[in-house]
Amino acid sequence: MYTATPPQVRRTGQSRAAYLTLWMFLLVNLVIVEVMFVNPSRPAPNTLTAIGRFLGLHLGFVMALQLLLIGRVPFLERRIGMDKLTNWHRWTGFTIFWLVVLHPTFVLLGYSRLDQISFFAEIPNLAEQMPVLLGMIAAGLVCVMAFTSVRMARRRMSYEAWHATHMVVYVMIVLSVIHQVYEGSSFASSTLTKAYWWGLWAFAIGSLLVNRLFVPLARNARHRLRVVAVVPETDQAVSVYVGGDRLDRLRARPGQFFWWRFPGHNSWWQVNPWSLSAAPDGRTLRLTAKAIGSTSAGLRQLPVGTRVYIEGPYGALTTASRTRQNALLIAGGIGITPIRALLEDPDLTGDIVVLYRARTPADAVLIGELRNLVQARGARLHLLTGRTTDGSQPFSPESLRGLVPDIAERDVYLCGPAAMAATVQRSLRALRVPARQRHIEAFRLGV
Known part of the structure; x- marks a missing residue:
């Protein structure tokens, strides 16, 4: 337990x-x-x-x-x-x-x-x-x-x-x-x-x-990072486990991300921001990515032992920004990765509700791990599937209030595509969730 x-x-x-x-x-x-x-x-x-x-x-x-x-x-x-x-x-x-x-x-x-x-x-x-x-x-x-x-x-x-x-x-x-x-x-x-x-x-x-x-x-010279395992999660998603020396000294927190390079496998200028999909344990780091661009699609072919170059950790989607006892975690697509890591953070206490938006149940990456964590924590998970073109509006103010009646009294953590993040932001404002309780990372391009 x-x-x-x-x-x-x-x-x-x-x-x-x-x-x-x-x-x-x-x-x-x-x-x-x-x-x-x-x-x-x-x-x-x-x-x-x-x-x-x-x-x-x-x-x-x-x-x-x-x-x-x-x-x-x-x-x-x-x-x-x-x-x-x-x-x-x-x-x-x-x-x-x-x-x-x-x-x-x-x-x-x-x-x-x-x-x-x-x-x-x-x-x-x-x-x-x-x-x-x-x-x-x-x-x-x-x-x-x-x-x-x-x-x-x-x-x-x-x-x-x-x-x-x-x-x-x-x-x-x-x-x-x-x-x-x-x-x-x-x-x-x-x-x-x-x-x-x-x-x-x-x-x-x-x-x-x-x-x-x-x-x-x-x-990177100190930690000497290498790929230690590559595990397919779905037809479109893959997890990469990275090991190295004294990884506890990185002081990475659940919810944060690194900028990742794989010299020797990709060109030196190819770099992607991927969140940790599991809480760092001092021995390994794990990222989980969906095959969207050529770099993420090529992760399946990463040989074990490939050198890894990182920048980070970065990001404020952590429990350090908490202001309330209870929390609502919202994820869209591959945005589940930092949310899944947050569920392993012992500082995330109180009543926890997770809303996971995916097109179909088969598209829900890490759903098995998520269900196990939710059950262990006594939290609640709502898997929201379907297309908005079919009339589904899971993040409208009415839908959010129906799923989480006390939403205005919770910290809200959100990670997902920019369009989804904008929709949720509008609903949170309509529901009078204070800005200090909204902790958001959207998928945007960054230099």
């Missing part, structure tokens, strides 16, 4: 601290940027170029902010969660796109008026200067990334293709920094502003290198 530790209701102080830190970083730096703009090293020749400089200065700051968001800073990833950070990343990306469009537009308009030539004639005129040309190339790369991030384009691309396209972000960063070195005027007005500006970029680039390169390299 499952024995749990005494109930422990967690507070959301860590999450609030992370949000406060992020917002304070944003606001303080914006104030500094405004002060820098009004004290440039050289005045703009006219109003149009001044507007262009204003937009360019803010573009540089927003790009540094974006680096921090894609840098997988543990302080943010483990307290805010990938889902919310991905939303920040997405909106910051579109802000960069519009600034990239408007900044050169106003600069070109200003210089075309100054040189008394047409807008289009000014383009090759400025492009003769190498720093400006590099900035134009960087702007073109930003436009490519923005186009591939549009929902219609994303739906037509595999995750692997989308991720490979977004690797050009690193080329764009290099070109942008070179452009700023030669063209910056607002942050070159004094030694202090130069120190601030390059300190900001050093912090952003340093965070990226440390968290996405140096720390993962050190951890």
